[in-house]
Amino acid sequence: MNGTRATTDPTAGTPEPAAEPQESVRRRRAARPKAERRRLDSTALIYLVLVAVVATSAVLTGVEGRNFFSQGNVWAVLTAMSVLGLIAIGQTLVILVGSLDLSVPYVVSLATVIAAGGMKGLDSNIPAAVVNTLALCAVIGLVMGLLVSLLHVHGFIASLGIGLVVSGYLGTNYQGSHGAAAPDLRLLGRSGIAGWIPTAFIILLVCAVLVTLLLRYTRLGHHVYAIGGNQAVARMSGVRTALPVVAAHVLCSVLAGLAALLLLSRTGVGSPTIGSQGRYDLLSIAAVVLGGTLLAGGKGSVVGTIGGVAIFAVLDNVMGVMQVNPFLKDFVRGLVIVLAVAVYARRSVVRRPPRFGASRPVLPVPSSAGPSTKGERA
Numbered sequence: 001m002n003g004t005r006a007t008t009d010p011t012a013g014t015p016e017p018a019a020e021p022q023e024s025v026r027r028r029r030a031a032r033p034k035a036e037r038r039r040l041d042s043t044a045l046i047y048l049v050l051v052a053v054v055a056t057s058a059v060l061t062g063v064e065g066r067n068f069f070s071q072g073n074v075w076a077v078l079t080a081m082s083v084l085g086l087i088a089i090g091q092t093l094v095i096l097v098g099s100l101d102l103s104v105p106y107v108v109s110l111a112t113v114i115a116a117g118g119m120k121g122l123d124s125n126i127p128a129a130v131v132n133t134l135a136l137c138a139v140i141g142l143v144m145g146l147l148v149s150l151l152h153v154h155g156f157i158a159s160l161g162i163g164l165v166v167s168g169y170l171g172t173n174y175q176g177s178h179g180a181a182a183p184d185l186r187l188l189g190r191s192g193i194a195g196w197i198p199t200a201f202i203i204l205l206v207c208a209v210l211v212t213l214l215l216r217y218t219r220l221g222h223h224v225y226a227i228g229g230n231q232a233v234a235r236m237s238g239v240r241t242a243l244p245v246v247a248a249h250v251l252c253s254v255l256a257g258l259a260a261l262l263l264l265s266r267t268g269v270g271s272p273t274i275g276s277q278g279r280y281d282l283l284s285i286a287a288v289v290l291g292g293t294l295l296a297g298g299k300g301s302v303v304g305t306i307g308g309v310a311i312f313a314v315l316d317n318v319m320g321v322m323q324v325n326p327f328l329k330d331f332v333r334g335l336v337i338v339l340a341v342a343v344y345a346r347r348s349v350v351r352r353p354p355r356f357g358a359s360r361p362v363l364p365v366p367s368s369a370g371p372s373t374k375g376e377r378a
Helices: 022-036 042-063 073-094 103-121 123-149 156-172 183-190 199-217 221-227 229-237 242-267 274-278 282-291 302-321 326-347
Strands: none
Touching: 042 221, 042 229, 042 274, 042 302, 042 326, 073 242, 103 123, 103 156, 103 229, 103 242, 103 274, 103 282, 123 183, 156 221, 183 242, 183 282, 199 221, 199 242, 199 302, 221 229, 221 242, 221 282, 229 242, 242 274, 274 282, 282 302, 282 326, 302 326
């Protein structure tokens, strides 16, 4: 001891972090991309597939001596998207909430005969016929929603039962075509923008935007996702699970009624079998699944559904140009659906870095030496 007070360095009280070995840094960076690589979501993927389908269709149509991007062909594709798209948007809501709706083809058929019978070919009857038709569709959706939410009947069974009831009513009371569409409604089916974009497609886009805003920016939309993800957890979190389920079924039936009005504007008469002939139940579910929405609910978007509808419309158009056998059309649709679901299932698997082996990142070992202080030694 020399009798002088030792001075202490203020920075010496904090231990210096040990330098991580360079080999550890290299291994950690090599392992990180496997677990954290940024991948395209299902919506972006479906639109990349749509671009590939359009390019292939343009080539196949050109082989047949026709132009895929001609005015008439683009009009036909967009028109085909309008009816199926409206039904698929409603189906998206129902599937997101964890339910299902198999009654849409019968609702479409019922809506056409009710609207055509109410119009009777007169423009003055359009408002009353449209209101009555959409109100009837809303009542059907309300009944299904109450069966699913209050009586806890599975959506598959509830919609199948309601669909059979409506089908029996149509078969008993209507034989062949019924009623007549008003001239203004028929004009709506032939109108558009510059001969390229039909009015029916604009209606589809407006409905898609409104439903997207509903899902993203309203409490009802957030509750739809929450109930579809886990209804029990949503209930324990204070969510009233009945209202979103009922609202989803009501909107699905109303959108199916709106699609029926667009069909009526093109056919001119109501038909009790037009919905089942169009197979809108299976096609709408297929478009929703192809667009990336999980059948279990809780995950999906209307934007992806529109992409799935567009793929089906383009495929049907090019197969119609090539005069493909109808049975082969179903084969192609089924193949596309199976491949899409397989790809989504593959992408949903969580990939983790290996727990053992050379690629496992090595964490730095802290220094065992404690903090050093100047003047510690006398």
